[in-house]
Amino acid sequence: MSRPRKNQRAYHVVGTPRPKVDAYGKVTGRALYADDIMLPRMLYARLLRSPHAHARILSIDVRRALELPGVVAILTGEDLPQKFGILPSSQDELALAIDKVRYVGDPVAAVAALDPETLDEAMKLINVQYEELPALMSIDEALSHPEVKINEDARIGNIHKAVSYEFGDVEAGFADADYIREDWFYYEGNTHAPLEAHACVASWEPNPSDPVGGKLTLWSSTQTPHYVHRELSKVLKIPQSHIRVIAPPVGGGFGGKSDPFSHEICACELSRRTGRPVKITCTREEVFLLHRGRHPVKMWIKTGVKRDGTLTAMHFRSFLDGGAYGSYGVATTYYTGVLQTVTYQLPCYKFEGMRLFTNKPPCGPKRGHGTTQPRYAVEAHMDKLAHDLGLDPVAFRRHNLIKPYTRTINGLRVTSCALGECLDQVVAHSNWHEFHAAKAAPSKNGQKHDPIKCGLGIAASSYICGAGKPIYWNDLPHSAVQIKLDRGGGITVYCGATDIGQGSTSILAYVVAEELGVQPEQIHLETADTTLTPVDLGSYSSRVTFMAGNAAIAAARKLRDQIFMVAAEHLQLTAERLTAADGIIYAEDDPGLALPFVKAVQMAEARFGALVSSGSYAPPEGIHGNYKGAGVGPSPAYSYSACAAQVAVDLETGELTVEKLWLAHDVGQSINPLLVAGQVEGGAYMGFGEAVMEQQIFRKGRHKIPSLLDYKLATTLDTPEIETILVEIPDLEGPFGGKEAGQGPLNPVIPAIANAVYNAIGVRIDETPITPDKILRAIRAVTDTRTTQRAQIAPVAAPSPWPTRLITWRPEQDTVQAQPVPAKGGDD
Amino acid sequence: MRELITLRVNGERHEVAVVPHHTLLEVLREDLGLIGTKHGCELGECGACTVLIDGAPVLSCLTLPVEVQECEITTIEGLEHNGKLHPLQETFAELGAAQCGYCTPGMILSGVALLNACPAPTREQMREALAGNLCRCTGYTKIYEAIDAAVQRLATADVSAAHERGKG
Numbered sequence: 001m002s003r004p005r006k007n008q009r010a011y012h013v014v015g016t017p018r019p020k021v022d023a024y025g026k027v028t029g030r031a032l033y034a035d036d037i038m039l040p041r042m043l044y045a046r047l048l049r050s051p052h053a054h055a056r057i058l059s060i061d062v063r064r065a066l067e068l069p070g071v072v073a074i075l076t077g078e079d080l081p082q083k084f085g086i087l088p089s090s091q092d093e094l095a096l097a098i099d100k101v102r103y104v105g106d107p108v109a110a111v112a113a114l115d116p117e118t119l120d121e122a123m124k125l126i127n128v129q130y131e132e133l134p135a136l137m138s139i140d141e142a143l144s145h146p147e148v149k150i151n152e153d154a155r156i157g158n159i160h161k162a163v164s165y166e167f168g169d170v171e172a173g174f175a176d177a178d179y180i181r182e183d184w185f186y187y188e189g190n191t192h193a194p195l196e197a198h199a200c201v202a203s204w205e206p207n208p209s210d211p212v213g214g215k216l217t218l219w220s221s222t223q224t225p226h227y228v229h230r231e232l233s234k235v236l237k238i239p240q241s242h243i244r245v246i247a248p249p250v251g252g253g254f255g256g257k258s259d260p261f262s263h264e265i266c267a268c269e270l271s272r273r274t275g276r277p278v279k280i281t282c283t284r285e286e287v288f289l290l291h292r293g294r295h296p297v298k299m300w301i302k303t304g305v306k307r308d309g310t311l312t313a314m315h316f317r318s319f320l321d322g323g324a325y326g327s328y329g330v331a332t333t334y335y336t337g338v339l340q341t342v343t344y345q346l347p348c349y350k351f352e353g354m355r356l357f358t359n360k361p362p363c364g365p366k367r368g369h370g371t372t373q374p375r376y377a378v379e380a381h382m383d384k385l386a387h388d389l390g391l392d393p394v395a396f397r398r399h400n401l402i403k404p405y406t407r408t409i410n411g412l413r414v415t416s417c418a419l420g421e422c423l424d425q426v427v428a429h430s431n432w433h434e435f436h437a438a439k440a441a442p443s444k445n446g447q448k449h450d451p452i453k454c455g456l457g458i459a460a461s462s463y464i465c466g467a468g469k470p471i472y473w474n475d476l477p478h479s480a481v482q483i484k485l486d487r488g489g490g491i492t493v494y495c496g497a498t499d500i501g502q503g504s505t506s507i508l509a510y511v512v513a514e515e516l517g518v519q520p521e522q523i524h525l526e527t528a529d530t531t532l533t534p535v536d537l538g539s540y541s542s543r544v545t546f547m548a549g550n551a552a553i554a555a556a557r558k559l560r561d562q563i564f565m566v567a568a569e570h571l572q573l574t575a576e577r578l579t580a581a582d583g584i585i586y587a588e589d590d591p592g593l594a595l596p597f598v599k600a601v602q603m604a605e606a607r608f609g610a611l612v613s614s615g616s617y618a619p620p621e622g623i624h625g626n627y628k629g630a631g632v633g634p635s636p637a638y639s640y641s642a643c644a645a646q647v648a649v650d651l652e653t654g655e656l657t658v659e660k661l662w663l664a665h666d667v668g669q670s671i672n673p674l675l676v677a678g679q680v681e682g683g684a685y686m687g688f689g690e691a692v693m694e695q696q697i698f699r700k701g702r703h704k705i706p707s708l709l710d711y712k713l714a715t716t717l718d719t720p721e722i723e724t725i726l727v728e729i730p731d732l733e734g735p736f737g738g739k740e741a742g743q744g745p746l747n748p749v750i751p752a753i754a755n756a757v758y759n760a761i762g763v764r765i766d767e768t769p770i771t772p773d774k775i776l777r778a779i780r781a782v783t784d785t786r787t788t789q790r791a792q793i794a795p796v797a798a799p800s801p802w803p804t805r806l807i808t809w810r811p812e813q814d815t816v817q818a819q820p821v822p823a824k825g826g827d828d
Numbered sequence: 829m830r831e832l833i834t835l836r837v838n839g840e841r842h843e844v845a846v847v848p849h850h851t852l853l854e855v856l857r858e859d860l861g862l863i864g865t866k867h868g869c870e871l872g873e874c875g876a877c878t879v880l881i882d883g884a885p886v887l888s889c890l891t892l893p894v895e896v897q898e899c900e901i902t903t904i905e906g907l908e909h910n911g912k913l914h915p916l917q918e919t920f921a922e923l924g925a926a927q928c929g930y931c932t933p934g935m936i937l938s939g940v941a942l943l944n945a946c947p948a949p950t951r952e953q954m955r956e957a958l959a960g961n962l963c964r965c966t967g968y969t970k971i972y973e974a975i976d977a978a979v980q981r982l983a984t985a986d987v988s989a990a991h992e993r994g995k996g
Contacts, residue, residue, distance in 0.1 A: 019921045019922050019924075023924075023926055024921050026929025027920045027929070027936060028905070029863070029904035033930065036857075194930070194964055195866075195868045195876055195928065195964050196868065196928065197867075249929065251866070251928045251929065252927075283870070284873075502927065674970075675924060678924045681966060681967035681970065682927065682964075684967055708869050708873035708874050708962065709871070709872075715958075716956075716968050717955050719967060724969075
């Protein structure tokens, strides 16, 4: 890891590498994950899932299973008839199917028993009669068979959502162009595969004197306890005040634990019915079926460009394979289009997207949510444009970069942007110019017939630092933090933020420690508990460092003001002269004038009473356009990344080796550079796997490879060396200038590898993953005219005209220059 | 029907009544409460359930307890002695090698077996030794760095221990 820029401000905690606050629990086996929770009299439960991709349920007979000794309770669809879903606009899921199943894995019954062995038997004794229906397993099949209606939420045929936008005058933009190019790309979907399978324990505590009848606690491996809380209340008809959702340490999520799930609801209902704690731990196969992973997307791009490389117009279309239910899919559909403008400056832009229902596990958000697929397509397309125009791909990108503190043609406010610096860094570290000069030079003797061809490719990207709008419309804070100080010097921080391994709990500790001038290890943290902690919307959209970090700063500053006030009086100086570090409050200009933090806390408690504070954060207003649908894409800031990939391709076998990845990431300011580098490396690793090996294949309606052995994930033997470069130019609104690192760095990796493959062999693959068979086929398609051409990517039955009303919009002239807006602090 | 067997785990002797077809993973977690051993697949695919059996890394989800009654079993809980962590545990924590932490116990135990067999492994040797332990968070980079740091720490500890012995 390298960090070319030094901190612009002296911090004591921020910016220094240090262990995560929960690291020791994890390396000693002490950390309690959801499945590690075992309660007295706990029952085990499991869901019976559909073996058919699409079928009508004729009858479900559970009598024989109920009679089995050890079975305590069974639920079927009618027991939980309330529909739910993560988005208010996609309320299409049932805890257990009632009339119809829509994918292999759709839950139909839930059984609670004394032990897992009894569950095995009980599952076999439930008799479900199905009438099979035709299953549609691809974008093309969904478009070709509108008469087979998979999901009633589809507006036309199997089109779940269609959107259409034009920003600025696209026709004029293309008329301005000296050169226009069109391309089709296909991004195959893939799944998160967190190492921890989804698990939960529900415990209902009856209270006959409470009209509600009792209180419910759910421990679940979820990224979004707040949304699970809301959906449980809705489906179970229990007031939110009587439900407590706790996310214990989560063993990886990557977006796969962001939805409210059937198993969570069923565990709660089984606990309420039996009066006993109930645990459900999904099997690895079930994790593949729960999915909510990366949408397969077909994409078409048409771009106009001037001879000098200036972009004049872009028209982008996406077709998303959504699987059987809505999940986050409406947001995903928007995300395939809205961020194209945040990387390169586009004077006009047209975006049409559509999501199709298919009979597959529902797709949802995976790291990079909806932006990874178009980033791959746009960056490969940009490389082709540069090649066509005879321009250097780096210079072409640099020429078109978005400028910091501007507004995009679709109305998004951009603040800090160090993408140019990121590109320069990966170019320098990868010896880009030397590599390409050597490649262009005439080959030496003996190398001519070497079947191994090397290539170096590059790509750029951007990502949101948190969704600018909450999932359900409200004016409430997106994140809030409470801090309590006690006279012993104890500091307790309460925040709903959910640590899924990314380090959000640690970030809270660092931020509060920096503000109060103490060591992070001194701070006690209570997180991700809907009863104990104030709201945080969840670990999605790379929002936590930015939003919970700012909320923590706001809360800590209030306490610091109180402590500094009494310390200043005691030391007989003005509070402005004071600073604090390592548990000592002292005059910055005369460190001899000092007071221990503990003493100051005692004096402040004597003066003000018990010391508590709160702070909250909501993104600023006016960071997006004023058109319908403008709520997806705005963010208080955007992170930027660039990747260079070096590959070697064997022309004879098609084998692709990614030798090294260089990744420069504009993080604004790292709160802990060790954790930022960890996120960058993890993102690069995950992008690498998506680019070259992960395959989401279905056969006869079934997931073909629902196991960690056959679904290829990169091991130590596969993973290339990853060199991380952190670019730190503080953002004016980020916490200490910080921006996200969890998702953005994944995005440029896939196109950088794709572009490197082209650089190596001179042939484009244009779909992911880039596997040896596709490489060989692509090579043969150009060298051997007898072989068939590659399959056409364009959908066979694309609707024309686009089946939704076109929304046209352009920004007002005076809003093009965006002014930094100070972060909105909350009240006590 | 349960069967009474004896297991030696982390230097302690346990008499356990086990369901004979339950795996060592299940018995460690559910009968002995050693939840530090994780399960990612229960099919021998991910390495999260790795424990040491007579010092060798073994997948506890593919092992039956009756087979290992005569063996010394080490789980993550057994690496810590009187509150003092194994150097690999320390460096995994210090250098960010544990993110979500779910692969970490298995990864550390595979690392311990590697260092016992090969006190100064090359990157290639690390790749070979850890190839059966999937990690979805780190990209493995920080894990290699933690092993490098532990090698240094163990070497220094050996030198100072030798020094101590020399003085005695």
